[in-house]
């Protein structure tokens with residue numbers, strides 16, 4: 001079991017560990033959850049992402065985590081930090097925040113709770129000057145969370161991803177810098 005990284009009112013967030021790819025594939029990899037993320041993934045694709053996040057934890061001390069519901073011990077989502085690595089992004093290397101929640105636990109405040117804790121970890125624990133988030137205009141739930149985190153729309157960082165359908169383009173970005181984060185607290 002991966003080490004505990006964060007605790008919130010309803011959740012704990014622990015490091016991704018061996019075996020979590022299978023759990024994610026079974027529980028989070030549904031058509032509804034993956035609708036704006038390029039559709040459902042093969043197990044090997046999730047394994048590759050998890051290997052990258054474990055390497056990121058080893059190298060930089062941060063990565064994506066599994067969200068565990070305190071009340072039940074169930075895995076209910078995935079959230080954390082990575083470096084922007086999309087080859088078409090102008091801001092590769094910026095620290096990026098992201099989240100997903102299993103669909104039978106939507107609208108309980110889990111994404112917001114996890115996202116606030118991860119945002120604060122980025123500024124306090126990892127001393128980042130800037131935090132960004134990527135989504136599409138169609139993913140209303142996700143960009144509302146970005147706005148609630150105090151992030152602002154960065155049209156200058158938008159890009160088109162030919163691997164995504166027209167309805168999911170462009171990829172849009174939001175950001176918050178250290179001063180904006182301090183002012184919002």
Ligand SMILES: CC(C)(COP(=O)(O)OP(=O)(O)OC[C@H]1O[C@@H](n2cnc3c(N)ncnc32)[C@H](O)[C@@H]1OP(=O)(O)O)[C@@H](O)C(=O)NCCC(=O)NCCS
Nearest residue numbers: 033099100101106107108109110111112134135141142144
């Ligand atoms: C987007 C997602 C993470 C939201 O998770 P959640 O735990 O249900 O979100 P929360 O309950 O914390 O909601 C926080 C806020 O997000 C917004 N929101 C969440 N889902 C929404 C939806 N379906 N439509 C509109 N706004 C939504 C609301 O503003 C909400 O605040 P409110 O409840 O006070 O109105 C979840 O729907 C999900 O996993 N989607 C698929 C994966 C995904 O697209 N991830 C983002 C990739 S960029």
